[in-house]
Amino acid sequence: MRFDLSVIAETWPIFVRGLGFTILCCVLALVLGLILGTIVALARLSHRGWLQWPAAVYVEVIRDTPFLVQAFLIYFLLPRYHIRLPATTAGIIALALYGAAAFAESIRGAVLSVARGQAEAARAVGMSHLLTMRRIIRPQMMTYLIPSLTNQFIGLVKESSVLSIITVPELTMASSLVLGRTFAAVEAYSVVAALYWGLTLAISVGMGALERRMAGPLQSGRAWAPLLIEGRES
Amino acid sequence: MNLDFRYALQALPLLLQGALVTLETSLLAVVLGIAVGIALTLLGQAPIRPVRWACQLYISVMRGTPLFIQILMVYYVLPGVGLDIPRFVAGVVALSLNSGAYVTEILRGGLSMIPRGQVDAGRSVGMPRALIWRHVLLPQTIALVLPPLTVEFTSLLKASALLSVIAVIELTRTAQQIIAATFRPVELWLATGALYFVMCSALGGTARWLERRAAVHRA
Numbered sequence A: 001m002r003f004d005l006s007v008i009a010e011t012w013p014i015f016v017r018g019l020g021f022t023i024l025c026c027v028l029a030l031v032l033g034l035i036l037g038t039i040v041a042l043a044r045l046s047h048r049g050w051l052q053w054p055a056a057v058y059v060e061v062i063r064d065t066p067f068l069v070q071a072f073l074i075y076f077l078l079p080r081y082h083i084r085l086p087a088t089t090a091g092i093i094a095l096a097l098y099g100a101a102a103f104a105e106s107i108r109g110a111v112l113s114v115a116r117g118q119a120e121a122a123r124a125v126g127m128s129h130l131l132t133m134r135r136i137i138r139p140q141m142m143t144y145l146i147p148s149l150t151n152q153f154i155g156l157v158k159e160s161s162v163l164s165i166i167t168v169p170e171l172t173m174a175s176s177l178v179l180g181r182t183f184a185a186v187e188a189y190s191v192v193a194a195l196y197w198g199l200t201l202a203i204s205v206g207m208g209a210l211e212r213r214m215a216g217p218l219q220s221g222r223a224w225a226p227l228l229i230e231g232r233e234s
Numbered sequence B: 001m002n003l004d005f006r007y008a009l010q011a012l013p014l015l016l017q018g019a020l021v022t023l024e025t026s027l028l029a030v031v032l033g034i035a036v037g038i039a040l041t042l043l044g045q046a047p048i049r050p051v052r053w054a055c056q057l058y059i060s061v062m063r064g065t066p067l068f069i070q071i072l073m074v075y076y077v078l079p080g081v082g083l084d085i086p087r088f089v090a091g092v093v094a095l096s097l098n099s100g101a102y103v104t105e106i107l108r109g110g111l112s113m114i115p116r117g118q119v120d121a122g123r124s125v126g127m128p129r130a131l132i133w134r135h136v137l138l139p140q141t142i143a144l145v146l147p148p149l150t151v152e153f154t155s156l157l158k159a160s161a162l163l164s165v166i167a168v169i170e171l172t173r174t175a176q177q178i179i180a181a182t183f184r185p186v187e188l189w190l191a192t193g194a195l196y197f198v199m200c201s202a203l204g205g206t207a208r209w210l211e212r213r214a215a216v217h218r219a
Helices: A005-045 A049-063 A067-080 A087-113 A116-124 A129-166 A171-182 A185-218 B006-010 B012-043 B049-064 B067-077 B087-112 B116-124 B129-166 B171-182 B185-218
Strands: none
Touching (some): A005 A049, A005 A129, A005 A185, A049 B185, A067 A129, A067 B129, A087 A129, A116 A129, A129 A171, A129 A185, A129 B067, A171 B067, A185 B067, B006 B185, B012 B129, B012 B185, B049 B087, B087 B129, B129 B171, B129 B185
16 A cells, blocks of 8 residues: 555645535534524523424434435435535535534533522522523633534534535545546545544644633633544534 | 414424434444543553654544544545445544544643552452453543543534534434425424433433432442
8 A cells, every 4th residue: 555645745735625515514504503503502401391392302313323314315305395405505504503502502501500599699689580591601601612512513523524415525535536537545534534533623722722721720720621522423 | 473383293203213313323322432532541651752742632632623624534434445434334434533632631630639548458469450440540530531521422412413414314314304394494403402402401411310320329
C-alpha cells in the first residue's frame, strides 16, 4: 500500500467544497435546532400536560431511532405533500430536527442543574416565570449548558456525514467523488477523516475557550479538556 | 396523503429478520467494543509514555471523526492491504473499534467513582492486587458501568443502520430492498423506525432499571 499525495494535489478543490457544504449544513442546523430545541425544552419544563408530553414524545422518537432512518423518512415524506426540496434542504431540515431533540435535552438538563431554591426565591419576590428564566436561571445554567451543547454539536457534525447517503454534496460525498475518479480509497478517506477531525477539534477547543471565559474564576484548571472530544453520534 | 401499510405489513417477517441481524450485529459490537475499551484503559495507564500518547490519539481520532467514515475506511481500505474480510465482519470491526473509544471513558468514570481508601484498606489487610481487583474493585465497577454500557449498546444499535451502506443485510438494508420492490418508502421507513424505536426504548428502560438497582445497592 502506498500513499499517493498527487491524488490530493489534484482533487483538493472537491474536498474544500465538501467541507464548505458540511460547515454550512451544520451551522444552519445548529441555529434552527437551537431555536426549536429551546421551544421543546421549555415545553418539557412546563407544568401543562398538553405541552409536556408531545415534547417528550418528540425527544424520545428522535433519540430512539437512527438518524439515517429519519433522514430517509423526511427525504421521501416531503414530496408526498408536494413539497419539492433539493436534497441539501431536506438534509438540513433532518439535521435540525435531530439536533433539536439533543439540544432540548441539554437545555432542560442545564435548567434543572440550577438549584431549585433559586427559582423559588425569584417567585417569592414576585418575578414572573419568564423573567425568572431570563434573569435567574439563564446566567447560572451556562456552566452546565456549554460543555453539554458542545458535545451535542460535535455529535451533529459527525452525524451530518450520513447526509451523503441522501445525496447532499457534503464532505463525505467528496470522498466518494474522489474515489470514483481516482480509486484512491486510502487517500480520499484519510483526507476526509483528517478534515472532520480538525473540524471537531476546532469546535472542542473553541467552545472550551468560551466556557472558560464565561465561567470566569469558578473554572477549575482543565486546559487539556478540549482535546478530549466527547460528542456521541446516533 | 394516504398511507397504505399493506406492503409494510406483508414485509413484517422480513423486517423482523433484519431486526434480528441488527440486534446480533450490535450485541457482537458492544461485546468486542468492551474488549477494545478494556485494552485501551490498560494501555492508557502503561508506564511507557508513547503508548499512552498513542491511546489518547486513537481515542481522539475515533471520537473526532464520523463513524460512517470509519466504516467506509475499514470496508474499502482493508482489502487494499490484502485483508479480504466479509462485509459483516468489516462492519462489526468498524463498530467495535469506534465503540471502544467511548467504552474507555465509561470504564474510567466507573473506576474513578470507587473511593481510593478501599484499595488502601485492602492493601493494609494484606490483600494482593489481584484479590483487590476481584473482590473490591470489579464487583462495584461492574454495577456502576452496566447502565452506561447498556446506553452504549443502544447507540450501537442505531449506528448499525450505517452498515446498510456496505450492504450488510440488517434492518435498514432490508427496508431499502423492500422499498426498491414496492416503492412505498414512507410506510416502510415508518415501520422500520418503529422497530428501531421498540428495540432502543426497551434497552433504554433496561438501562434505567439497572441504574435504579445500582443506586439501591449503594445505599
